[in-house]
Amino acid sequence: MASIKDVAKLAQVSVGSVSKYLNGGKLKEKTTIAIEQAIKDLNYEKNTYATGLRTNRTHTIALIIPTIWHPFFSELAFYIEAELRNYQSKLILCNTQNNYENEVAYISMARQNKVDGLIALTYSNVDEYISSEMPIVSIDRYFSEKIPTIMSDNFAGGGLAAEKLIQAGAKKLAFIGYGSIYDNSTRDRYRGFQAYCQTHGIESEIIYYEGRHHEFNEKLPELVQQIIINKAVNGIFVVNDEQAYEVLELLQKNKVRVPEDVQVIGFDGSQQSTNIPSSLSSIRQPIPAIAAAAVKCLINVIEKKEAPLKTILPVTYHPGATTKE
Amino acid sequence: MASIKDVAKLAQVSVGSVSKYLNGGKLKEKTTIAIEQAIKDLNYEKNTYATGLRTNRTHTIALIIPTIWHPFFSELAFYIEAELRNYQSKLILCNTQNNYENEVAYISMARQNKVDGLIALTYSNVDEYISSEMPIVSIDRYFSEKIPTIMSDNFAGGGLAAEKLIQAGAKKLAFIGYGSIYDNSTRDRYRGFQAYCQTHGIESEIIYYEGRHHEFNEKLPELVQQIIINKAVNGIFVVNDEQAYEVLELLQKNKVRVPEDVQVIGFDGSQQSTNIPSSLSSIRQPIPAIAAAAVKCLINVIEKKEAPLKTILPVTYHPGATTKE
DNA sequence: TTGTAAGCGTTATCAC
DNA sequence: GTGATAACGCTTACAA
Numbered sequence: 001m002a003s004i005k006d007v008a009k010l011a012q013v014s015v016g017s018v019s020k021y022l023n024g025g026k027l028k029e030k031t032t033i034a035i036e037q038a039i040k041d042l043n044y045e046k047n048t049y050a051t052g053l054r055t056n057r058t059h060t061i062a063l064i065i066p067t068i069w070h071p072f073f074s075e076l077a078f079y080i081e082a083e084l085r086n087y088q089s090k091l092i093l094c095n096t097q098n099n100y101e102n103e104v105a106y107i108s109m110a111r112q113n114k115v116d117g118l119i120a121l122t123y124s125n126v127d128e129y130i131s132s133e134m135p136i137v138s139i140d141r142y143f144s145e146k147i148p149t150i151m152s153d154n155f156a157g158g159g160l161a162a163e164k165l166i167q168a169g170a171k172k173l174a175f176i177g178y179g180s181i182y183d184n185s186t187r188d189r190y191r192g193f194q195a196y197c198q199t200h201g202i203e204s205e206i207i208y209y210e211g212r213h214h215e216f217n218e219k220l221p222e223l224v225q226q227i228i229i230n231k232a233v234n235g236i237f238v239v240n241d242e243q244a245y246e247v248l249e250l251l252q253k254n255k256v257r258v259p260e261d262v263q264v265i266g267f268d269g270s271q272q273s274t275n276i277p278s279s280l281s282s283i284r285q286p287i288p289a290i291a292a293a294a295v296k297c298l299i300n301v302i303e304k305k306e307a308p309l310k311t312i313l314p315v316t317y318h319p320g321a322t323t324k325e
Numbered sequence: 326m327a328s329i330k331d332v333a334k335l336a337q338v339s340v341g342s343v344s345k346y347l348n349g350g351k352l353k354e355k356t357t358i359a360i361e362q363a364i365k366d367l368n369y370e371k372n373t374y375a376t377g378l379r380t381n382r383t384h385t386i387a388l389i390i391p392t393i394w395h396p397f398f399s400e401l402a403f404y405i406e407a408e409l410r411n412y413q414s415k416l417i418l419c420n421t422q423n424n425y426e427n428e429v430a431y432i433s434m435a436r437q438n439k440v441d442g443l444i445a446l447t448y449s450n451v452d453e454y455i456s457s458e459m460p461i462v463s464i465d466r467y468f469s470e471k472i473p474t475i476m477s478d479n480f481a482g483g484g485l486a487a488e489k490l491i492q493a494g495a496k497k498l499a500f501i502g503y504g505s506i507y508d509n510s511t512r513d514r515y516r517g518f519q520a521y522c523q524t525h526g527i528e529s530e531i532i533y534y535e536g537r538h539h540e541f542n543e544k545l546p547e548l549v550q551q552i553i554i555n556k557a558v559n560g561i562f563v564v565n566d567e568q569a570y571e572v573l574e575l576l577q578k579n580k581v582r583v584p585e586d587v588q589v590i591g592f593d594g595s596q597q598s599t600n601i602p603s604s605l606s607s608i609r610q611p612i613p614a615i616a617a618a619a620v621k622c623l624i625n626v627i628e629k630k631e632a633p634l635k636t637i638l639p640v641t642y643h644p645g646a647t648t649k650e
Numbered sequence: 651t652t653g654t655a656a657g658c659g660t661t662a663t664c665a666c
Numbered sequence: 667g668t669g670a671t672a673a674c675g676c677t678t679a680c681a682a
Contacts, residue, residue: 004675014654016652017652049377069399353668380661
C-alpha cells in the first residue's frame with residue numbers, strides 16, 4: 001500500500017505538498033500535475049486511520065437502533081445512510097436488540113474515537129453514559145436539554161387518528177399501547193388522541209401499559225376482549241403498526257370483522273420498498289425527513305455549529321383496508 | 326481524553342508496560358494493579374485509530390448490499406451484525422442502491438484501510454475493483470476461484486418448488502424470473518426447477534429475463550397474461566418473493582383465484598421480525614446460517630487461515646396461503 | 651510556493 | 667519484567 005511518502009518521492013516533491021494537494025490547498029500547476037500522476041501510478045489512497053489519529057475526525061457515525069430487522073428501522077437506516085453520503089460519512093450499524101449492555105458498549109465506541117458522533121433511537125436509560133462531550137442526536141426520545149431530538153408530531157398524529165376514525169363512522173374509540181418509562185413519544189400519541197376526543201365530546205378508552213414489548217403482548221388478548229366485548233368500542237388506534245397487526249389478528253380470532261364492526265389505525269406507516277401488500281390504515285411518520293434532519297443536526301453538532309434542540313416533523317394519514325371509506 | 330502516556334505517568338510505569346497490560350502480556354502483580362487503578366481513575370479508553378494505524382487491523386467490516394430497506398437484506402444484516410459481535414467487530418453498512426459508482430466507492434474504502442474486509446452481495450461487474458489483496462466474501466454471487474462464496478442451494482430450491490407445486494395438485498408449471506448477466510444464483514433456481522420437471526415428465530415454461538429489476542417489472546403483466554391465458558399454467562414458481570407479490574397482484578387483476586386456479590411459490594422467505602402477516606408460500610433461504618458462514622469465512626480470510634471457497638446451504642419450503650393443502 | 655519536522659496514540663523491538 | 671524508542675501515515679506550524 002503506497003503512502004504519502006511514496007507519492008512525494010515519485011512526484012519529486014515533499015510530503016507537505018502532497019498533503020496540501022490532498023486537502024485542497026493551492027500549488028503550482030506543475031506540482032499539482034506531478035502529484036496527480038504519482039497518485040495515479042501508485043494507486044494511492046489516503047489511510048483513514050492515520051488521518052483519524054491526526055485530526056480526530058473519522059467521517060464515521062454510529063446509528064443505534066433496537067433492530068435493523070424491522071421495516072421502520074430499516075427504512076430509517078436506508079435514508080440515513082443515503083444522507084450521510086452527502087457528507088462523505090459512513091454508517092456503523094448498531095443493533096442493540098433492546099439489550100442495555102449492547103447499548104452501553106456502542107456508546108463507549110464514540111469515546112474510543114471510532115466515530116464522530118451518534119444517532120440514537122433508544123428507550124433505555126443510557127443518559128449517564130452519554131457525556132456532554134460527545135456529539136449525539138436522538139430520534140423519537142427526549143433525553144435532556146442538551147441533546148438535540150428529532151421526532152414526529154406524535155401528538156398531532158394521535159389527534160389525526162381519532163379524527164379519521166370518527167370521519168369513518170366510528171362512534172366509540174379506544175387507544176391501545178405501551179412504552180417504556182422514558183418514552184414520551186408513545187405517550188404523546190395517546191395524549192393527542194385523548195385531547196381530540198375530549199374537545200369533540202367523543203367517548204374514549206385509553207389503555208397504556210408501561211413496560212416492555214413482550215409483557216404487553218401477553219396482556220393484549222385480554223385487553224382487546226375487554227374493549228370489544230365490554231366496552232363496545234368500534235374504532236381502535238394502536239400505538240404502532242406492529243401491535244396493530246397483533247390487534248387485527250386478535251379481532252379476527254374473536255370473530256370481529258374489520259373494518260365493518262371495528263376500524264383500526266396504526267402508527268408508523270413505514271412502507272416496504274418491495275410491494276408486499278400493506279393493508280393497514282396508519283399514521284405515517286415522515287421517515288426521509290427524520291433521517292435528513294437527524295444527519296444535518298448531527299453534522300452541525302460535530303462541527304460545533306448551531307443545531308436546533310427540538311425538531312418536530314408532521315405526520316400524515318395513510319388509509320388502508322382497516323378503515324371504512 | 327486520556328492517552329496511554331497519561332496512564333503510564335499516573336501508574337508510574339512505562340508506556341510499554343501499559344501497552345503490554347492492555348494486550349494481555351505478563352506483568353508483576355504490583356504493576357498490574359497500579360495500571361488498572363490509573364486506567365480507572367483516568368477513564369482511559371484505547372484509541373482505535375492509533376491501534377488501527379499501527380496494526381492495520383480495525384475490527385470493522387463492511388457489508389455491501391443493494392439496499393437495507395428490504396426484508397431479506399435487513400434480516401441478513403441483522404444476523405451478520407450480531408455474529409460480528411462475537412469477533413469484537415463492527416459493521417459498516419453500505420447500500421449500493423444498485424449504483425455502480427456507490428459500489429466502487431465502498432470497495433475502495435477497504436483499500437483506505439477503513440475496514441478489515443468486505444462481505445458483498447452485488448450483481449454488478451465489480452471484479453476488477455476487487456484486488457486479491459483484500460479480504461472479501463461474496464454472498465449469493467460467484468465471482469472467481471479466489472473469492473469465497475456463500476450461497477443457498479438455489480438448484481435444490483428450484484426443484485423443491487416444482488415438487489411442492491405438483492404435490493399440491495398443479496399440472497402445468499411455469500418459472501418467471503430475471504437476473505443480471507453475472508447472476509448465477511437465480512439461474513440455478515430455474516435450472517433446478519427445470520431439471521425436476523424434466524425428470525418427472527412435467528410440462529413447464531421457463532421465462533427468464535436477463536436484465537434489471539424495473540425492466541422486468543414492465544414486462545411482467547404481459548408475461549403473466551401469456552402463461553395464464555395462452556398456456557393454461559396452474560403452478561408458478563417466481564424467482565423471489567418480491568416479484569411473487571407482483572405476480573399475485575397481476576393474477577388478481579386478471580380475475581385468477583389463488584390458490585384455487587393458480588398456485589404460486591416464491592423464493593427467499595425472509596420473515597418479518599414483526600408479525601406482519603406473510604401469506605406467500607416460499608422457498609426459504611437459511612439467512613442466519615448464511616450470515617454465520619459469511620462472517621466466519623471472512624474472519625478466517627482476514628486472519629489468513631483456511632476458508633472454504635464455496636459454501637452451499639440448504640433451503641426449506643415454507644407453506645403459505647398461495648398453495649393448496 | 652514548497653520543504654522540514656514534530657507529533658497524534660499505539661505497538662513492538664530492543665536493551666537493560 | 668520493564669523501560670526507551672522507532673515507526674505506522676498523516677497534518678500542520680514554521681522555516682526557507
